[in-house]
Amino acid sequence: MKKTYPIMLAALMFIISACSPKAEPDTLTVMTHDSFSISEDVVAAFEDMYGVEVRFLKLGDAGSALNKAILSMDAPLADVFYGVDNTFLSRALEEGVFEPYESPMLASIPAEFLLDDEFRVVPIDYGDVCLNIDLDYFAEQGLEAPSSLDDLLDPAYAGLLVVENPATSSPGMAFLLATIGHFGESHYLEYWRALVENDVLIVNDWETAYYAEFSRWGGTRPIVVSYGSSPPFEMIYAEEPMQSPATAAITADDTCYRQIEFAGILTGTTHRELAEAWIDFMLSPAFQEDLPMQMFMFPVNPDAQLDETFVEFLAIPEQPVVVSSEAIVDNREAWLEAWRGVVLQ
Amino acid sequence: MTHTAASGRNRSRLAGILIWAGPLVFLLLFYFFPLGSILDAGLSRAESGAAAPLLEAWRSPITRRALWFTTWQAAVSTLLTLLVGLPGAYLFARYQFRGKRMLQALAGIPFVMPTLVVAAAFNALLGPRGWVNIGLMALFDLAAPPIQFSQTLGAILLAHVFYNTTIVLRMVGDFWAHLDPRLQSAARTLGASPWQTARRVTLPLLLPAILAAALLVFIFDFSSFGVILILGGPAFITLEVEIFYQTTSLFNLPLAAALSVIQLVCNLALTIAYTRLSNRISRPLTLRARRGIQRPLRGLKQRLTAGAVIILIFSLLLTPLAALAVRSVTRLEPERGSTTVASGFTLDFYRALAEDPRQSIFYGPPSEAIAVSLSYAALTVVFSLLLGIPAAWALARRGDSTLSRVFDPIIMLPMGTSAVTLGLGFIVALSGPPLYLSTSPLLIPFAHTLVAFPFTVRSLTPALRSIQPRLHLAAASLGARPGQIFRAIDLPLAGRAAIVAATFAFTISLGEFGATAVIARPEYATIPIAIYRFLGQPGAMNYGQALALSTILMVVSGGGLLFIERLRIGDIGEF
Numbered sequence: 001m002k003k004t005y006p007i008m009l010a011a012l013m014f015i016i017s018a019c020s021p022k023a024e025p026d027t028l029t030v031m032t033h034d035s036f037s038i039s040e041d042v043v044a045a046f047e048d049m050y051g052v053e054v055r056f057l058k059l060g061d062a063g064s065a066l067n068k069a070i071l072s073m074d075a076p077l078a079d080v081f082y083g084v085d086n087t088f089l090s091r092a093l094e095e096g097v098f099e100p101y102e103s104p105m106l107a108s109i110p111a112e113f114l115l116d117d118e119f120r121v122v123p124i125d126y127g128d129v130c131l132n133i134d135l136d137y138f139a140e141q142g143l144e145a146p147s148s149l150d151d152l153l154d155p156a157y158a159g160l161l162v163v164e165n166p167a168t169s170s171p172g173m174a175f176l177l178a179t180i181g182h183f184g185e186s187h188y189l190e191y192w193r194a195l196v197e198n199d200v201l202i203v204n205d206w207e208t209a210y211y212a213e214f215s216r217w218g219g220t221r222p223i224v225v226s227y228g229s230s231p232p233f234e235m236i237y238a239e240e241p242m243q244s245p246a247t248a249a250i251t252a253d254d255t256c257y258r259q260i261e262f263a264g265i266l267t268g269t270t271h272r273e274l275a276e277a278w279i280d281f282m283l284s285p286a287f288q289e290d291l292p293m294q295m296f297m298f299p300v301n302p303d304a305q306l307d308e309t310f311v312e313f314l315a316i317p318e319q320p321v322v323v324s325s326e327a328i329v330d331n332r333e334a335w336l337e338a339w340r341g342v343v344l345q
Numbered sequence: 346m347t348h349t350a351a352s353g354r355n356r357s358r359l360a361g362i363l364i365w366a367g368p369l370v371f372l373l374l375f376y377f378f379p380l381g382s383i384l385d386a387g388l389s390r391a392e393s394g395a396a397a398p399l400l401e402a403w404r405s406p407i408t409r410r411a412l413w414f415t416t417w418q419a420a421v422s423t424l425l426t427l428l429v430g431l432p433g434a435y436l437f438a439r440y441q442f443r444g445k446r447m448l449q450a451l452a453g454i455p456f457v458m459p460t461l462v463v464a465a466a467f468n469a470l471l472g473p474r475g476w477v478n479i480g481l482m483a484l485f486d487l488a489a490p491p492i493q494f495s496q497t498l499g500a501i502l503l504a505h506v507f508y509n510t511t512i513v514l515r516m517v518g519d520f521w522a523h524l525d526p527r528l529q530s531a532a533r534t535l536g537a538s539p540w541q542t543a544r545r546v547t548l549p550l551l552l553p554a555i556l557a558a559a560l561l562v563f564i565f566d567f568s569s570f571g572v573i574l575i576l577g578g579p580a581f582i583t584l585e586v587e588i589f590y591q592t593t594s595l596f597n598l599p600l601a602a603a604l605s606v607i608q609l610v611c612n613l614a615l616t617i618a619y620t621r622l623s624n625r626i627s628r629p630l631t632l633r634a635r636r637g638i639q640r641p642l643r644g645l646k647q648r649l650t651a652g653a654v655i656i657l658i659f660s661l662l663l664t665p666l667a668a669l670a671v672r673s674v675t676r677l678e679p680e681r682g683s684t685t686v687a688s689g690f691t692l693d694f695y696r697a698l699a700e701d702p703r704q705s706i707f708y709g710p711p712s713e714a715i716a717v718s719l720s721y722a723a724l725t726v727v728f729s730l731l732l733g734i735p736a737a738w739a740l741a742r743r744g745d746s747t748l749s750r751v752f753d754p755i756i757m758l759p760m761g762t763s764a765v766t767l768g769l770g771f772i773v774a775l776s777g778p779p780l781y782l783s784t785s786p787l788l789i790p791f792a793h794t795l796v797a798f799p800f801t802v803r804s805l806t807p808a809l810r811s812i813q814p815r816l817h818l819a820a821a822s823l824g825a826r827p828g829q830i831f832r833a834i835d836l837p838l839a840g841r842a843a844i845v846a847a848t849f850a851f852t853i854s855l856g857e858f859g860a861t862a863v864i865a866r867p868e869y870a871t872i873p874i875a876i877y878r879f880l881g882q883p884g885a886m887n888y889g890q891a892l893a894l895s896t897i898l899m900v901v902s903g904g905g906l907l908f909i910e911r912l913r914i915g916d917i918g919e920f
Contacts, residue, residue: 029784035881040706056706057784058867059772063593068772070596071386075777077784091596136681165579167590203496204574207461207880211888212468212495216679220473220490230883237884239678239693246681293703296882333595344579 028274031057031078031266033065037294038287046281052274062170063088070095073267079275082124082263082282086115087173089262090329093120098264101276105283105301113260113300115325121262124282125297128228128317129174130249130256131161134215137222146223147252149182152195159199162213162221167340168204170259175225176339177328178257181321185331189342196343216247228256229296232313236293251317258320261297360827361739361748368736368756368798374780375791376759379770386773387602387766398599402607407587412607415583418498419566422505426562427555429506429661430513432654437514438521440651441639448655449518450906453511453848455662457856457902459873460571461880462895463504466669467494467576476668496578504572507662509562511852514658515845516561520554520807523841526638552626553810557803560619564612564761571858584608589765605766612761616754666899673892678885694889707867711875711894715901718855718871722905724790725797725854726847732794733801733846738835740802741809756802759795786869793854800853801846808842809835848909855902872898 028050036058043054057078059065066088069081073095084092092098098120106114106122113123131152133145146152152161164172180188201221203209210226213219216234227233228249235242250256263282265275281287288299292310299306306314388395402408437449458466471477471494478490485491494500528550532542570585584604591601642648676689701708736756743749759767771792775782782788812835820830836843858873870878872894879891 034877037703037705037707039704041704043706056867061593067592067596067769071383071769071773072776075781077772077776136679167579167594168574168586173594201496202579204579208464208495208575208578210883211880212464212472217677217888218468218472218474226883233883233887234885237882237886239676239691239885239889242681244681246678294705333597336594 026051026271026274027053027055028080028271028278029055029057029078030278031059031065031069031081033062033083034058034060035062035295036083039290039294042286042290045286046278050274050277054278066092066097069097069266073097076266076268078266079269079271080263080278081266083261084121084264085170085259085261086325087170087177087259087328087332089115089121089325090332092262092264094329097267099267099269099272101265101279103276103279103283105280108303109283109300110302115260115262121264122279122283123260123300124263125288125291125295125299126258126260127297128249128251128256128258128320129171129178129225130228130251130317132214132224132226132230132247132249134222135246135248137215145248145250147250147255149179149191149255152200152223153191153198155198157198157223159201160221161195161198161223162201162203162209162219163195163225164206164209165202165204165344167336167344169206171206171225171227173336174257174259176335177323178255178321180335181257181323182254185327185335188335189338192339192343202343227296228315228317229292229298229310231315232310233296235313236309245313249315251315253317253319254321256317256320257323258317260300358746361743361746364735364739365748365752368732368752371732371791371794371798372755372759375795376762376767379774380762380767381770382774383766383770384602384605387598387605391599395599398603399606402600402603407582408584408604408607411582411584411587412611414581415567415585416611418501418505418581418583419563419569422502422509422566423559423563425502425506426509427513427559429657430510430558431517431555433510433514433658434518434521436651436654437518438524439526439639440642440647442642442651446907446910448658449514450903450910451666452514452658452662453852453906454666454899454903455507456509456511456852457898458666458895459856459858459876460504460575462669462873462876462891462898463507463572463665464495464575465672465880465892465895466665467500467504469672470665470668471495495576496580498577498581500576501569501572501581503661504576505562505566505569507665508572509565510658510662512562512565512849513555513558515848516558516804516807517551517554519804519841519845521551522638523808524550524638549626553623553807556619556623556626557807560616560757561760561800561803563615564757567612567615568608568761568763570764585763585765588763592765592769601766605763608761608763609758612758613754616757616761619757620750620753669892670896670899673889673896677889694886694893697886697890698893707870707878709868709870709875711872711897714870714872714875714894715897717869718873718898718901719905721790721793721871722851722854724787725793726850728790728794729797729801729850730843730847732798733805734843736798737802737805737809737839738831740806741812757799760799784866786866789869789871790854793857794850796857797850797853800849804846804849805839805842808839812838844909848906851905851909852902855898855905872901 036056047054059068062083062085066081066084068077070091081097093116100119101122102119103122106119109123113126115121115123131146138145143156146154146157151157163175166172166176179191183191201213203213206226209224211217213221214224215222226249228251231245231247231249234247235245263279265272265279269275283301285301285304288301288304289306291297291299293307298316388398391398433452437445455463469475471492473490478492481487481491524547528546529542532546533539537545568585569583570589573581573583573586574589584607588601588604588608591597591604642651673694674690674692676687676691679687698711736752740749740753771788775788776784816834817830820834825833856873858877876891876894876898879887879894
């Protein structure tokens with residue numbers, strides 16, 4: 001019996017510590033997705049300013065987290081939700097999870113990011129989903145990098161591309177939207193048929209595409225759908241400091257899709273004022289400048305200064321593919337189902 | 346006379362209800378309530394009535410296809426798992442050899458590993474640039490990798506075998522270890538051939554344990570999600586994958602709910618069939634101490650056979666893990682300007698775990714994640730034994746009472762229920778009044794217990810059921826009270842099974858990712874959660890740290906398994 005005591009004791013301590021009521025001043029709860037990150041001192045700055053404790057809840061990937069916000073509307077788990085992007089925005093707005101709030105900070109945010117004229121959500125950051133290439137592979141083979149979506153149909157690139165399934169992956173969905181925006185609703189399926197002809201590999205998740213199939217890591221395919229910020233990531237998280245990048249994002253016009261991430265005040269919050277303060281804070285330079293190195297997304301606030309390493313190897317596409325948010329609202333599900341019917345047969 | 350008989354029956358009915366009360370309250374609160382809430386929320390969103398999505402799901406060709414594929418891949422996976430596991434179970438049961446305990450603990454590690462990690466492990470071994478392909482390419486001077494592993498049916502089946510062999514090894518192996526060998530000897534003496542003995546004596550006696558293990562493996566494979574999604578790829582759709590797609594991508598909650606109902610009905614039908622069958626085939630046995638049964642390996646033939654079985658288990662279960670561990674201390678970044686695979690020893694990834702250049706609020710050193718994971722696992726062991734022992738006891742002792750007949754199949758349901766659906770159910774049901782639980786860290790061990798509880802019951806029931814009733818009668822006639830009988834007879838005799846049960850609860854909790862992600866309080870991140878954080882970002886250091894943490898998870902779970910193996914409570918476990 002002796003040996004089990006420590007375990008029981010540990011368990012008991014755990015239960016007690018978990019159940020004991022905490023004497024907190026006031027807590028602002030922010031619900032978000034798994035990729036969210038923020039510097040400790042940035043949170044501390046907000047907490048000190050308002051004498052409040054900020055608690056974060058991470059509830060899965062962007063889609064799952066949003067679903068949970070919707071399903072807990074009767075008894076909201078949090079005051080603010082951060083991390084709904086423009087591909088999921090329709091769902092959030094239709095379900096009415098957000099209370100309108102027109103932050104004074106929005107005055108300095110470029111109009112291209114303001115997708116809801118009722119101000120139920122505010123844009124916080126954006127990032128581009130772009131083709132990434134393994135530079136060493138292309139150099140070794142003496143092959144030119146593709147510079148448009150049409151290039152990918154060239155037999156020279158047969159069997160070189162790996163993409164994510166839009167039905168299960170958020171960069172996959174973004175890439176599907178890029179093809180819809182570029183080729184139009186009536187032709188994107190043709191393009192996908194041709195991609196399949198040219199031996200595209202479709203996998204279900206970004207991790208498999210990038211780490212198991214991309215030739216830079218475990219695989220054999222030198223072109224992968226990833227983020228515009230992946231190359232600087234590779235530089236910053238290299239084993240040995242790198243002199244020049246090993247991968248590059250293709251940022252030619254009409255090849256990337258821009259994901260914009262929004263935050264909003266959850267309907268029924270009991271901390272409306274604090275929630276407003278948090279939204280303002282997320283748009284302020286303090287938070288906006290912290291974004292890139294934490295989440296590798298770009299600030300929507302043009303006043304925010306970007307980190308040097310980040311800027312140096314970063315290519316921001318000048319003209320990403322645009323798909324209107326109304327079109328996404330109306331057709332998101334139909335596009336996905338049609339794609340699935342054609343490509344996964 | 347009639348009066349006392351009636352009050353005796355009443356008392357026994359009351360005892361039956363009391364025994365079931367704990368497990369029942371638990372299941373009501375953490376299974377039926379959340380599940381009912383989410384199915385209700387989903388189906389009531391349907392515009393044309395709750396029956397419409399059910400009909401739609403049933404008629405849809407995609408559902409039919411998914412159901413068919415789900416079933417046959419689970420059946421094939423289960424058969425393969427038995428094929429690999431049974432020889433090992435025999436070896437572990439009947440022989441004593443050096444390193445056995447170690448081998449058994451190692452074989453349990455796959456069960457703990459999160460799917461993305463298993464995918465990384467298989468990729469390090471069998472991927473296009475894994476060691477097997479590199480070796481073959483060098484050996485035969487090939488231009489392209491000869492083995493295509495990822496995104497194939499073979500990968501799904503192999504991964505299922507990899508995960509679940511330990512279930513067969515433990516559940517069948519431990520039962521087999523206590524089977525009286527004199528029965529077989531008697532059969533042989535009476536002139537039966539070894540084949541006849543196996544078929545007519547050993548197999549029938551073992552069947553309850555084999556069926557119990559096969560059922561668990563089948564249910565796991567039937568509701569398989571990560572393996573199908575990551576290793577199988579878009580070409581393979583199981584019910585669970587379709588539920589995930591309908592829920593997350595399309596937000597078609599009515600259809601997702603309908604699909605979950607179909608999945609549930611399949612599992613219920615299966616478990617009902619199982620319980621009927623297992624009640625018919627199990628019989629009381631004289632279980633014997635392992636000491637009297639296990640013997641050392643003798644002679645060349647025995648040694649060779651044992652060697653072959655060990656090599657089979659090793660190569661299937663341990664080489665991917667070893668490949669992963671080796672990867673975690675190997676440089677990852679290819680030389681610039683070349684596309685060859687990097688090599689060279691490094692501990693950088695382990696060192697990097699101890700620091701956080703980003704100063705993220707969510708950073709914690711690995712020791713913290715280990716502590717959180719172990720606390721959850723310990724709680725899960727305690728909870729699932731507290732619930733599992735009375736339930737198993739009731740099933741074994743009062744198997745034909747109405748309560749037991751109803752509960753027996755129900756216990757298994759949480760395992761076969763869509764994790765995606767149940768996760769949302771937790772949010773819907775537990776976030777509001779009266780419980781306000783959905784952000785409590787305690788919810789995670791509860792969710793783990795939900796999955797572990799069927800394992801504890803299934804591990805304990807065959808052992809408890811096989812205890813000769815005359816032992817109880819003898820004890821009772823000597824004046825022992827039911828509690829005393831339980832302590833003096835059942836507990837010592839089933840102690841070994843309790844340790845098996847604890848092992849399962851421990852491993853399930855340690856590796857579980859789904860529920861932990863659903864109810865995530867980032868400040869209580871488990872090791873799998875921390876691994877996924879690294880894996881979600883590009884860059885050698887991120888991937889390397891994910892590999893290093895995965896290796897740490899392997900060591901922690903291996904150590905934990907060895908520790909549980911050594912737990913002995915007095916005579917228990919080694920009767």
